[in-house]
Structures are given as structure tokens and as C-alpha cells.
Amino acid sequence: MGWTVIPLLLLIIWQVSAIRLGKPWLFPTVTRVLVQLLHPLRDHYASGSLLSNTMISIFRVVIGFVAASLAGIILGILMGSVRWLRSLLEPMVEIIRPLSPIAWLPFAIAVFKLNTLSHLFGLGYSRTILDQVQLGMLFVIFVGGFFPILINTIDGVAGVRQNYILLGRSLGANPAQIFIHVYLPAALPMILTGLKHALARCWMVIIAAEMMAGIDSGIGYLLVYAADNAAMDLVIAIMVIIGTIGALLSYFIRRVMRPFIRWHGKEV
């Protein structure tokens, strides 16, 4: 348990200095932050609780991430295996890719207005979580996740050892079987690496996107709203939540991936 020494020390320094400073609207005590964290269902400014806003953010990320994964993997496999398609699209990808996903948000909100998934499914105002998933927001998360997945999938597929393809062919695999039983498993470690980076990026992007004007839900929104109201204990509680969820997402995706890539780096 040696690793707990430094965090505990920092918490003690924090607590003592916050008490001495005596300005909780600027620098709250550890205990005030803990109280917030222990009441995840308390409603803040009629904008929902820590839990409900966190769930909204996670929901947005999951949908955007799944869409980015599907598109990124499919296009990545095509670009990694069809040379002319790659030379046709790669320059464009390289120009668009460095653009921050957040920079897309004003454009995306202008295009999609405040339409939500609920509108997309023709439900109008459905009084479900779907009302909180704005298409513009999804677009930005999609952009954030799409490129890491695309780039890694292309590299994974293009880097499949020619030998494995020849081996598969000599054992009688037809082109479709080569694709499913050789290209996919051989490229899987790279694809999964792309997914891991993309998920982390999506989680960063959503927080930033929710902090923009015009959004009225999500954990990033609550963060800005709390800061505007000088509720620094809530601000820090939200920061703790964002960090923890980021760490958990990364942990879970690594756990899920592990059995698929156990062989990676041990090719003989």
C-alpha cells in the first residue's frame, strides 16, 4: 500500500491549507468535496444531479464511439487493403485529422441545430435520455473517435505479414475467408489499440463539447455551471468523477481486449 502515502499526504496538505485560507468558494476543503461526491442524486440548479449528468455524458460517448468504431474499422479495412482507395483518400484524411474535434462543434450545431437522436428516430420530444443526445454533439464525438480508429486499422491491415496470407491461401482459403480468418485477426491488435485511444479521446472531447455555450446537460455542462456559481466544491467533485470515469473506461477496454491480443508481439 506504499503508493497511498503521497496521495494521503497531499490530501492532508489540501485540507489544512483550505481550512486556514477560509474561502470555500475559491478553495474548498476535502470534506466539502467528499460531501458532494457522497450525494450523487442531489439536484443542482434544476439541471439534474451528478449521477444523471454523468450518465448523459457516458451515453453520448458510447453512441458516438460505437458509430466511430463501425465507420473507422470498415473504412480502415478497405483503405488498408485496397491500394488505390488509400492513395485516393489518405491525403484528405491527413488534412482533416489534425483539426481539433472541438473546432467542429460550432459548425455541427449550426448544421444539426438542437436536433437529438429522439428527433432522428421520429419520436419528437420523447422524455427519455435520447432527448439529451444532440446530433451535433454526436458528430463531434464521432470525429474525435473516428481518426485514431481509422489510422490504426489501416496500419494494422496494411501491415499483415504477407506470409500469413500466403499460408492461408495455400491451405485453401478463398478471398472472403482470407479476409475473415487472416486479415481481421492479424490486424486486431492494432484495431484494438485504435479503439482504446479513441475511447479516451471521446471522453475528453465530450467534456470540452459540453462546456460550450448552448448545451444544457452533461457533466461538462454542470462543471461550467457550478464554476459560474462559485460552487468550487462541486467543480472539484466533478473533476474527480471525470478523471475516475476516464480511468475506468481505459481499464475496462484493456480488460476486454486482453484475451484477443495475447499472442501479439510473440510472432514466430
Added chain:
Amino acid sequence: MIMRITPNKTVASDRIALSFNDVGKGYTSDIGTRVAALENINLQIDYGQFVTLVGATGCGKTTLLNLAAGIDTSDSGAISLAEDICPKRDVAYVFQHYTLLPWLNVEHNVAFGLKMRGISRKQRINASAELLGQVGLKGYEKAWPHELSGGMRQRASIAQALAINPKLLLMDEPFGALDSSTRRDLQTMLGNLHRDRKMTILFVTHSIDEAVILGDRVIVFSEQPGRILEDQKISLPRPRMPSDAAFTRQFLHIYGLLAETHP
């Protein structure tokens, strides 16, 4: 005992499995010059024959195997397989490196060819277990390729190739990276498998020793361009002993041929 055959003359046989007629193949090197990899290759291989190709590294032996496998195409001449050998179903290839799919365990590697043919899981796993027994890997069904030694990996890849019951087996220096005693064990095993299964084998090696131990015939290759220097029938009794006087004579003869072209 030594039968010399002049190039461009066919081997008399009524049952030819694979034949190369006037095959030529070149490639363009990095600096843009045209290099002939193979020139005037005429070679007929009989059913059930174990033919070894020996020559210096880079003399076009692998190119010849790739042409036979249909991985590569020739610039001139014709390569023909006997009618009952389907290039997609009846030809298997064993490589020197990356011979097993690293994401499958040994059992599933061996069963891979059968899976591609739509054989049921139960049947192919049974077939895989039987083959692994034949190559001395009983008990390693669940092992991963990276957990095996070099010799065991080549045993597994031979089982993988045999699973599709090939009529023609192409082998590209399969034992090239093994230590000498492992190599000897695998040569013996391969010799026995050939005797029992009666398949045609085309085996590339740079070791004269290995070529004479295994082959019914040894094809000696010159380098750049790859040409057949000699087609030698080996009728020494098996198992062959490199310490044997007759063996040594044939070894030295081939050694002399290769030394002449590559001083």
C-alpha cells in the same frame, strides 16, 4: 549410380505430377537493372517422388516453388500440374518462418485448412489430434505457437500442411533455422511420412547434406541466373547415413559442382 541429364531433356516417365517447360523468370532490381532469376528451367517431377532443390541462397529456388504454388507467375515457358492435382486444393506449402498463425493454438492451426473446407468442428479437431500424434506433438494441442521450440513449430506446420491431404507438398528450407540434431529428427520424420503417404514433395534447401539425405532426386541449381546444373538420382538405401562412403561421394560431387559456379 549417378545419372547425368543434360538440360532441356525430359525425364522419361508416364506419370508426371508437375512439369516446368522452358520456364524463365526475371525481376527488376532496386537500381533498375533487369536480373534473371530463372532461365531455361526444364523439370519433370513424377508422382510420389521426393525431389530436393539445392543451391546457394538467392539462386531462384524459392521463385521456382512460388511458381509451382501459383503465388508467382513466370515470364516465359509453362508450368503444368497433372490434371488430378487441383492447385487450390491439393498443393500445400511449408515455409521457413511464420509458418503458423500466431492467433490460433496448435490444434486450430492444424485444423485451419479443414475449416476452410467447411469440415465440421468435431471432425477437424479429431483429424488435428491424429496428425499431431503422427508428427510427435501429442499433448501439445492447446499450446500456442510462441510456446513451442523451433523444431516443434515445424512439426506443427507439417501437420498443418498434411491436414488438407496434399498431393503435392512444397517446402522452402523448412529446417533451415534448426539446430543439427533437431534437423536430423525432422528429416527422419519427413522421410517416414513421405514413405507412408506417397505424396510428391518438392523441397528447397541450401544444405547439400539434407538434399542427399531426403531426395529421390537432387536438382543442383546455379545462381544468377538460376539454372539446373545437374539432375541427380539418389538410389542409396534409406535411412541414409552421411558417414557412408557412397553418400560422401555424392555429397562431394554436388559440392564440386556448386564450388565451380561459385568459387
